[in-house]
Amino acid sequence: MAFALRALHHRLPRSLHHSNPLSTSASSHDLRELLRIQRILGDPAATTQPPQTQQRPLASSTTHLHRLLHRAAGLSTAEATSLLHRVPNTHRLGHLLQELRGLRLPADEIKNALGSDPDGLLSMEPGEPSRLIELLDELRCRAPIKDQVLSHGVLSAAIATRRRVELLHERGLSRRDALRVISVEPRAILYSLEDVERKVEFLVGRMGFEIGWLVEYPEFLGINLDRSIVPRHNVVEYLASVGGLGDPIEMRHYVRFSRLKFYNLFVKPYPECERIFGGLVRERKDEVRRQHPVGLWKLFKPAKYESTEENVKDMKLVVESLH
Structure with a gap:
């Protein structure tokens, strides 16, 4: 590497060797390029980082993620280590954990989401969980439907909502229209992802309608x-x-x-x-x-009692006493 740089140094134009870095006649881009080349020629090892400086940020990042997983989801060290081995993008995981912690979600709910559907949670962009949770909190539907949607927690419902939004987006709807369809017809969250996909296939393939009709008639998914x-x-x-x-x-x-x-x-x-x-x-x-069932009318028929002479006399005495 040093031999190649020395050869490059000899092949540079003379004007580049003897130009003044502080000269105002050269452009700023040329000055930066000149300084970069001079730095490389002066100290070739400066461009390579030692192994120790590469390992320290990774170690500190892993420690930070362990701390976040413990505070936000209540994971132990062994559980956090096992999760990090299965997660390819730890940088996104850190941002999501900070966002979820700011939303003050229960630790058990975050832990269940990481255990049941980590791919669905990690596929979200930063800021997306907040928007989905806000949408679910403001659902305008019957109370039993909303209770069923949120029965496993608002974070689990947010992940299910995003998966259905992505399914509709893959079939041709924009994400904005897909989110609008789910917000108007939250019963689509109660159906499995396979059922929603089967409905879309039936709508387009069998019935011959375009996917855009769901924006006007979102109740089709419910x-x-x-x-x-x-x-x-x-x-x-x-x-x-x-x-x-x-x-x-x-x-x-x-x-x-x-x-x-x-x-x-x-x-x-x-x-x-x-x-x-x-x-x-x-x-x-x-x-x-x-x-009513057959024969039940007999139970409502009043019972008959035989009237005796003594009962008749008693009734007459009662009537006379009233006068």
């Missing part, structure tokens, strides 16, 4: 696919094959029509569609539902 969407689409496919459809079918027919309204519009005029739709809805509707 409806049971097998019990609601598939029977309706089977009826639509049959009517299209026999020429029974007048107007084109839209997403609102699948999502926002009640079962009875869809039945009256598409199934009732075609009796052969009742089996496709999932049973004879007409017979179930006309069936009379009994108020």
Whole structure:
């Protein structure tokens, strides 16, 4: 290396050897380049770092991560060491732990997230957990649904939300639109990732709609696919094959029509569609539902008692006393 640098030194132009570093005629870039070359020529070993200086920052960084894992997630030294061996990007882990600690999340919740889905947590960018947790805290839905979403902790729900956002983003939605869909229809978090992916594939591949329709009809991801969407689409496919459809079918027919309204519009005029739709809805509707079990009316019938002459006299005396 030194021999090559000396050869480079001899091949440099004379103007470069004898130029004054403080001369104002040369540009600042040339001055910096000249100083760099002179530093290399003067001390070639200055560009290489000794092994000790490379190991010290790593050791201090590992110690800092152990301390963060203990304070934020309550991990022991052995658990932290095992986790760091499995984590490729420890720099991102440090930023995430500092952010999660600033959110004042329970240590058990962070520990469970690191143990159950470390890849999902480490895939988040800095600042993303805060935004997702804020979104989950401000969900506008029924209380039972929100309780189910947050049943395993807000951090676990944030990781599940991000995985569904990334799934929709891979299928063509922007991350902003995907996050909007999940915030409007949080029931999508309750379905597994495989179910959400199957719904998207059915929407695009089988029904022929574009993925962008989810922005206008996000409730599609919160409806049971097998019990609601598939029977309706089977009826639509049959009517299209026999020429029974007048107007084109839209997403609102699948999502926002009640079962009875869809039945009256598409199934009732075609009796052969009742089996496709999932049973004879007409017979179930006309069936009379009994108020009480058979024979229960006898329990509400008052008991009869025989009236004797003594009871009649007593009643007369009571009536006369009232006058």
